[in-house]
Amino acid sequence: MLQTKLCNIKLKNPTILASGILGVTKESIGRIGKSGAGAVTLKSLCHEERLGNANPAMFSDDGAFLNAVGLPGQGIDSAVKEFQRLDNLSVPVIGSIYGYRIKQFGIVAKKMASLKPSMIEVDISCPHLDYGKPYYADTQLTAEVTKVVKKNAGRIPVSIKLSPNVYDIKEIAHAAEKAGADAITAINTATAMAIDVDARKPVLANKIGGLSGPALKPIALRCVYEIYETVKIPIIGTGGVTYGKDALEMIMAGSTCVGIGSGIYYRGIGIFKKVCDEMEAWMRKNKVKSLKEIRGCAHD
Amino acid sequence: MMEIGRVVQEARGIKSFFFKNYINCKPGQFVMVWLPGVDEKPMAVSYWKKNEFAFTSSAIGNFTKALNMLKKGDKVGIRGPYGNSFSLKQNACVVGGGVGMASVSALIDALKNPVVINGARSKEHLIYRKRYKNKNMIVTTDDGSYGRKGFTTAALDEVLLKNKTIRIVYVCGPEIMIKNVLEICNKHRIECEASLERYMSCGFGICGKCMINDRILCIDGPIFNSRQISKLSEFGKFARLKSGKKVTIKEYHSVNA
Ligand SMILES: Cc1cc2nc3c(=O)[nH]c(=O)nc-3n(C[C@H](O)[C@H](O)[C@H](O)COP(=O)(O)O)c2cc1C
Numbered sequence: 001m002l003q004t005k006l007c008n009i010k011l012k013n014p015t016i017l018a019s020g021i022l023g024v025t026k027e028s029i030g031r032i033g034k035s036g037a038g039a040v041t042l043k044s045l046c047h048e049e050r051l052g053n054a055n056p057a058m059f060s061d062d063g064a065f066l067n068a069v070g071l072p073g074q075g076i077d078s079a080v081k082e083f084q085r086l087d088n089l090s091v092p093v094i095g096s097i098y099g100y101r102i103k104q105f106g107i108v109a110k111k112m113a114s115l116k117p118s119m120i121e122v123d124i125s126c127p128h129l130d131y132g133k134p135y136y137a138d139t140q141l142t143a144e145v146t147k148v149v150k151k152n153a154g155r156i157p158v159s160i161k162l163s164p165n166v167y168d169i170k171e172i173a174h175a176a177e178k179a180g181a182d183a184i185t186a187i188n189t190a191t192a193m194a195i196d197v198d199a200r201k202p203v204l205a206n207k208i209g210g211l212s213g214p215a216l217k218p219i220a221l222r223c224v225y226e227i228y229e230t231v232k233i234p235i236i237g238t239g240g241v242t243y244g245k246d247a248l249e250m251i252m253a254g255s256t257c258v259g260i261g262s263g264i265y266y267r268g269i270g271i272f273k274k275v276c277d278e279m280e281a282w283m284r285k286n287k288v289k290s291l292k293e294i295r296g297c298a299h300d
Numbered sequence: 301m302m303e304i305g306r307v308v309q310e311a312r313g314i315k316s317f318f319f320k321n322y323i324n325c326k327p328g329q330f331v332m333v334w335l336p337g338v339d340e341k342p343m344a345v346s347y348w349k350k351n352e353f354a355f356t357s358s359a360i361g362n363f364t365k366a367l368n369m370l371k372k373g374d375k376v377g378i379r380g381p382y383g384n385s386f387s388l389k390q391n392a393c394v395v396g397g398g399v400g401m402a403s404v405s406a407l408i409d410a411l412k413n414p415v416v417i418n419g420a421r422s423k424e425h426l427i428y429r430k431r432y433k434n435k436n437m438i439v440t441t442d443d444g445s446y447g448r449k450g451f452t453t454a455a456l457d458e459v460l461l462k463n464k465t466i467r468i469v470y471v472c473g474p475e476i477m478i479k480n481v482l483e484i485c486n487k488h489r490i491e492c493e494a495s496l497e498r499y500m501s502c503g504f505g506i507c508g509k510c511m512i513n514d515r516i517l518c519i520d521g522p523i524f525n526s527r528q529i530s531k532l533s534e535f536g537k538f539a540r541l542k543s544g545k546k547v548t549i550k551e552y553h554s555v556n557a
Contacts, residue, residue, distance in 0.1 A: 022507075022508035024509060025540070025546075027513050028516075043508065049543045051543050052542065052543070055334075056377075057501055074544045074545035075543070078545050196301065198301035198377075201336050205337075264505065
């Protein structure tokens with residue numbers, strides 16, 4: 001009922017662990033896979049080891065989840081040693097990469113490709129890292145990064161992960177597609193802040209962070225809806241998916257798969273199976289046999 | 301944020317911070333303590349009553365040094381408690397090494413007459429000596445400056461040889477000590493639960509930094525039993541740095557110290 005094809009990858013269901021939530025170690029992949037995710041995205045890796053920002057790096061207040069982890073990571077070289085290969089695990093794995101400079105995107109992509117992930121996702125959209133240039137906010141830069149990664153990824157499909165922190169996400173998605181992207185992941189977090197009234201200071205050590213979780217969903221839906229009207233390549237709709245109903249909304253807005261990250265905070269690692277069960281229950285009740293029938297149905 | 305009600309000096313560089321607040325907490329759980337502008341770190345709840353709790357901190361790094369400057373009336377951010385808890389079985393022997401005692405002390409208070417083995421490098425590093433003076437407590441110091449000279453493990457081996465009523469051992473301390481305690485327990489065929497430590501950031505199972513094999517220490521742990529630990533090939537050997545990089549326990553401690 002839920003089988004989904006993303007580019008050339010066959011998934012048992014459309015739920016995908018979003019980048020940056022668990023997904024740091026090789027053994028966490030198996031754990032998330034066993035818990036029911038259709039695919040697992042690794043925490044983004046770049047050309048060097050990074051400690052990330054000071055703590056508190058995460059905060060949650062009801063439906064709003066904030067983080068400013070600052071892209072900590074062991075670096076691609078160390079990760080290549082730890083992971084060895086990504087094509088022989090129990091679930092399809094998406095390798096997430098980024099760099100500071102355009103050239104570095106290419107170098108990291110090539111090393112990631114050597115691990116044979118099912119897909120390479122390019123994080124051009126992290127809101128709390130100074131790239132020097134905001135790759136996510138400029139059609140020209142998005143296109144350049146896409147081309148460099150495509151050139152180094154060989155036959156592995158490439159998804160470009162977009163940010164909602166732009167004036168027009170449609171033109172960015174269009175630029176990525178034109179430059180050869182095989183898919184779009186939308187969206188990363190929206191820049192945000194939390195203040196503690198007792199401390200009279202921002203909670204996050206980095207002051208500004210990224211908003212995810214239920215509070216992000218309406219923005220994510222709008223972005224997916226707009227992108228679906230602009231490009232033909234598949235979309236991994238991400239942002240606030242917590243219940244089966246949220247996943248169905250994403251698919252109706254036009255996404256092929258749904259990313260789930262902060263949802264783990266609200267419902268535990270079992271969230272993938274729960275969301276799938278809830279989707280199936282709705283589909284049975286409404287006599288929908290496959291997700292194809294409802295994909296993009298919210299559009300005129 | 302919560303206001304510090306009182307501060308108790310437990311040993312050289314080691315203090316307990318008390319809060320007149322209720323938290324719904326079980327023995328073995330921890331809270332995340334935030335010092336605005338400094339850092340946020342996990343701290344085991346070391347005293348727990350209906351309307352008061354405390355954690356015990358040893359001034360080692362930046363954060364704990366800043367923490368140990370705080371006084372009654374100062375405020376710190378507290379979230380949690382997080383993590384799983386000890387099983388609370390009776391006829392227990394509880395072993396604490398150094399400030400690891402703080403992770404098993406709420407447990408000691410919740411048990412009926414446990415045998416307590418409290419070990420430290422020397423007398424001035426020893427905590428809770430007065431707190432547990434009425435308990436069945438064996439104190440060991442590495443240098444013999446107080447109690448028995450030697451390690452907690454030697455004392456445990458003797459206790460388990462002599463006292464056949466003991467059914468479970470609870471332990472927290474340096475990982476090498478926990479490893480040795482587990483071996484002694486296995487030799488005597490006695491169940492053991494240990495509180496483990498890894499670098500932690502979120503405390504609620506999202507960031508994936510505290511993983512030990514496929515276990516997420518902050519939500520699956522910090523308490524693991526002998527059977528669970530026997531499946532953790534990284535136990536006693538590897539830990540992850542703040543970046544997520546896997547290194548030897550020795551390197552981990554040299555960086556995190
Ligand atoms: C703690 C945390 C860390 C994240 N790290 C990354 C990252 O390294 N790379 C990335 O592309 N997105 C990262 N994200 C963004 C998520 O992948 C996702 O796009 C966003 O959180 C929205 O989805 P959600 O509401 O399901 O969490 C992170 C999100 C969180 C909460």
